[in-house]
Amino acid sequence: MFWDCAPSGSVIAGGVALAAGLALGIPAGAPLRRLGGSLLGLAGLIFVLVQGASAQLDGAGDLARVSPAAGAWCLLLVLMLLMADALAQLNPGPRARAGLLALMLVALLALLWSGTLSDLSVMQEFTSRKNAFRSAALRHLALALGSLGAAAAIGFPLGILCHRNAALRGAALPVLSFLQTIPSLAMFGIMIPILGWLAAASPAARAIGIAGIGFAPAFIALVLYALLPVVANTVTGLAATPPAAIEAARGMGMTGAQRLWKVELPLAMPVILAGLRIVLVQNIGLAVIAGLIGGGGFGSFVFQGLNQTATDLILLGALPTVVMALVAAIVMDILVDLARRIPEPLP
Amino acid sequence: MKPGMILRVALIALLLALVLKPEAFTSVFAPFAPEKGPVIYTRSSLLSLSLSHLGLVAVASVAATLVAVTLAILVTRPAGAAFRPLSRTITNVGQTFPPVAVLALAVPALGFGAGPTLVALFLYGLLPIFENAMTGLSTLPAATMEAARGLGLDRWQRLWRVELPLAMPVILGGIRLSVVIALGTATIGSTVAARTLGEVIIAGLLTSNTAFVLQGGLIVGLFAVLIHDALVQLETYLTKRNGRG
Numbered sequence: 001m002f003w004d005c006a007p008s009g010s011v012i013a014g015g016v017a018l019a020a021g022l023a024l025g026i027p028a029g030a031p032l033r034r035l036g037g038s039l040l041g042l043a044g045l046i047f048v049l050v051q052g053a054s055a056q057l058d059g060a061g062d063l064a065r066v067s068p069a070a071g072a073w074c075l076l077l078v079l080m081l082l083m084a085d086a087l088a089q090l091n092p093g094p095r096a097r098a099g100l101l102a103l104m105l106v107a108l109l110a111l112l113w114s115g116t117l118s119d120l121s122v123m124q125e126f127t128s129r130k131n132a133f134r135s136a137a138l139r140h141l142a143l144a145l146g147s148l149g150a151a152a153a154i155g156f157p158l159g160i161l162c163h164r165n166a167a168l169r170g171a172a173l174p175v176l177s178f179l180q181t182i183p184s185l186a187m188f189g190i191m192i193p194i195l196g197w198l199a200a201a202s203p204a205a206r207a208i209g210i211a212g213i214g215f216a217p218a219f220i221a222l223v224l225y226a227l228l229p230v231v232a233n234t235v236t237g238l239a240a241t242p243p244a245a246i247e248a249a250r251g252m253g254m255t256g257a258q259r260l261w262k263v264e265l266p267l268a269m270p271v272i273l274a275g276l277r278i279v280l281v282q283n284i285g286l287a288v289i290a291g292l293i294g295g296g297g298f299g300s301f302v303f304q305g306l307n308q309t310a311t312d313l314i315l316l317g318a319l320p321t322v323v324m325a326l327v328a329a330i331v332m333d334i335l336v337d338l339a340r341r342i343p344e345p346l347p
Numbered sequence: 348m349k350p351g352m353i354l355r356v357a358l359i360a361l362l363l364a365l366v367l368k369p370e371a372f373t374s375v376f377a378p379f380a381p382e383k384g385p386v387i388y389t390r391s392s393l394l395s396l397s398l399s400h401l402g403l404v405a406v407a408s409v410a411a412t413l414v415a416v417t418l419a420i421l422v423t424r425p426a427g428a429a430f431r432p433l434s435r436t437i438t439n440v441g442q443t444f445p446p447v448a449v450l451a452l453a454v455p456a457l458g459f460g461a462g463p464t465l466v467a468l469f470l471y472g473l474l475p476i477f478e479n480a481m482t483g484l485s486t487l488p489a490a491t492m493e494a495a496r497g498l499g500l501d502r503w504q505r506l507w508r509v510e511l512p513l514a515m516p517v518i519l520g521g522i523r524l525s526v527v528i529a530l531g532t533a534t535i536g537s538t539v540a541a542r543t544l545g546e547v548i549i550a551g552l553l554t555s556n557t558a559f560v561l562q563g564g565l566i567v568g569l570f571a572v573l574i575h576d577a578l579v580q581l582e583t584y585l586t587k588r589n590g591r592g
Contacts (some may be wrong), residue, residue: 073456085436181575183531186564189548193379193557285445289535292552302451306538311455318448329443 014051017044018075025082034086041079045072050116068120094337101330108323122319125312133301137320139215140297143287144328147219148280151226156272158227159234160260169235176228184289187224191217192293218295222286226279233275237268269339277332284325288317298324355576362569366393369562380558388547388559393566399461400543401570403536404529407465411472412522418473419480420506434477441474446532454539464536464543471532472525479521483514516586523578530571544570 021041025034049068068076092100117123126133162169179187195217199206241264249263265272291299301317304310364371369387380386421427422434449471453463487510495509511518537545544567551559 081433081437081440084440085433088436089432178572181527181571182568183534183571185531185534185545185548186567186571189551189560189564190568192552192560196557281443285447288445288447288451292538292549299447302447303538306451306454309459314451314454318451321445321448322443325443325445325448326440 011048011051014044014048017041017047020044021079022082025079025086031086031089034082035090038079038083038086042076042083045075045079046111046117049120094334097330097337098334101327101334105327121312122315125310125316129301129316133316136296136298136300136317139295140284140287140299140321140324143215143218143222143290143295143297144280144283144324147222147226147283148276150219150223151230151279152276154223155227155230156234159231159272160238162231162235163238173228173232173235176231179224180228184221184225184286185292187221188217188289188293188295191221195220213294215290215295217293218287218290218297222283222290225286226283229275229278229282230272233271233278234268237271237275238264240271241267270336273332273336273339277329277336280328280332281325284321284328288321291317355573358569358573362566362573365562365566365569366397369393372562376558376562379556379561381554381556384554384556384558386558388550388562390550391542391546393544393547393562396542396544396546397566397570399541400530400533400545400567403461403465403468403533403541403543404526407468407472407529408522408526411469411525412476415473415476415521416480416518419477419484422481423484431481434481438474438478441471442478444471446471446528447535450532450535450539459540461536461541463539464533464541467536468529468532472529475524475528476518476521479524480514480518483517484510486517487513513589516582516589519578519582519585523575523582526578527571527575530567530574534567 018041021037021039021044024037025041026037027034049072087100111117112123118127158172162172182190192213196213245263245267246259249259254262287295287297288299288302290297291301291303298317298321301313302321303317305313305315305317373386376386418434422431446467450464450467453467453470457463457466491509491513492505495505500508533541533543534545534548537543537549544563547563548560548567551557551561551563
């Protein structure tokens with residue numbers, strides 16, 4: 001029970017903070033008060049969690065584990081949403097948001113590094129797998145960012161060609177959206193025989209690390225999923241360039257390439273970046289599936305955890321994925337806003 | 348239009364053959380199976396797996412549609428307008444949660460089986476439908492709404508006979524998005540012991556039997572593509588009927 005999870009003094013203090021935080025945070029109105037309320041509530045929740053964990057473990061033996069139950073996670077989610085909502089209401093500019101994000105990440109890292117949470121079972125799972133965690137994180141990032149880069153390298157030129165050529169557009173976009181409907185597990189699965197055959201048929205492909213299972217099929221599947229948002233948003237962005245701007249550029253004597261680089265692409269940038277945001281968030285999520293075909297990443301923890309019914313292992317994989325996706329979404333939103341602001345101050 | 352129709356019929360025929368008469372494809376899949384290993388998945392019938400897969404998706408999507416559209420209607424009424432910013436924050440934040448992570452996080456709370464899969468599909472399915480329904484209901488042409496009021500329609504009549512039919516193509520776009528995601532997530536649901544077509548793919552991955560992987564992958568992929576296509580057709584039809592096309 002909540003009230004006997006920790007020494008009564010700490011429960012009362014934490015509970016009061018939590019209740020006050022919710023009372024301040026939930027009613028509509030002044031966003032600063034709501035932000036303060038959600039922070040207070042978070043502090044109370046974490047305080048109770050920490051005190052409770054050490055109290056429960058006291059004299060319980062070395063193998064005992066403590067983990068927060070569904071109620072604590074729900075409270076955490078509610079408080080986070082309150083904070084996000086209060087921040088959305090404050091509507092800070094892109095630079096302020098970048099600062100806030102950095103501040104929050106530093107606070108999160110400090111909380112994790114300081115060892116206050118080390119009694120919780122997820123953190124114990126982390127300490128026993130530090131190296132595996134680091135390589136999984138790097139692999140996950142490599143999958144998500146690498147596929148984004150590859151998709152951008154293929155998608156931008158393709159998008160520009162599609163913008164110029166209606167026939168190509170009519171053929172390419174349906175094919176790409178067809179690819180995107182294929183369920184991820186099926187796509188990853190179908191990649192295996194194709195790449196396995198490629199590796200068997202050509203030593204050159206094998207030499208650069210292409211194989212039926214592992215990194216390569218996951219990477220290629222992610223690139224295929226990423227192409228539609230990149231190409232479609234490039235086309236939409238370029239098509240939305242105001243005709244007057246193109247006319248003016250032509251009047252200034254710009255060549256086709258100059259128009260593309262100096263007028264059309266900069267004006268289309270916010271829409272293109274919005275496409276990259278979709279891709280990044282989507283691929284961070286899809287990269288979890290790579291864990292099933294030996295591609296590494298946080299998915300390997302999730303599916304190991306699911307196989308062994310080890311909740312902490314599932315959380316160790318799922319929570320960083322969620323954090324990574326949220327951070328990616330916020331960063332990309334900031335970039336979209338910055339790109340939108342560039343052309344306006346020009347007289 | 349003609350070649351598209353032929354392709355559609357061919358794909359449906361292929362899908363039906365794969366599900367109902369899997370033995371017929373033994374020679375096609377044989378090169379991918381390990382030596383002397385089984386070529387065709389026989390541990391349970393593909394038909395029952397397909398039905399259970401589609402059933403999960405259908406139940407979750409219908410429930411998500413009902414709840415999400417009701418919520419969107421409430422939020423777009425004057426009385427519910429106060430909840431609009433909060434609901435927007437929730438959908439924005441919620442959609443960055445990876446579907447697989449939602450599924451994985453549902454397991455500690457609900458255990459294994461069809462339950463957590465259903466809950467994950469339902470929760471994740473809510474967001475695109477709610478977002479689209481809210482957009483559809485709040486971007487209706489003002490002149491039409493004025494005309495409906497001028498005709499003397501009361502609030503219910505306006506909602507049922509003007510707003511919802513006009514917003515339907517946009518709402519359907521959200522339903523399509525969430526059904527496609529649900530089909531994919533349900534496939535992964537087999538890792539938490541839900542009976543879905545993912546079982547075939549996972550069995551293939553675990554025993555390195557590429558024939559199983561291909562068989563399952565083809566069936567799931569064909570289902571997703573055909574269902575997506577059907578919903579797109581319905582959307583185009585409704586848009587045309589609304590005279591917005």
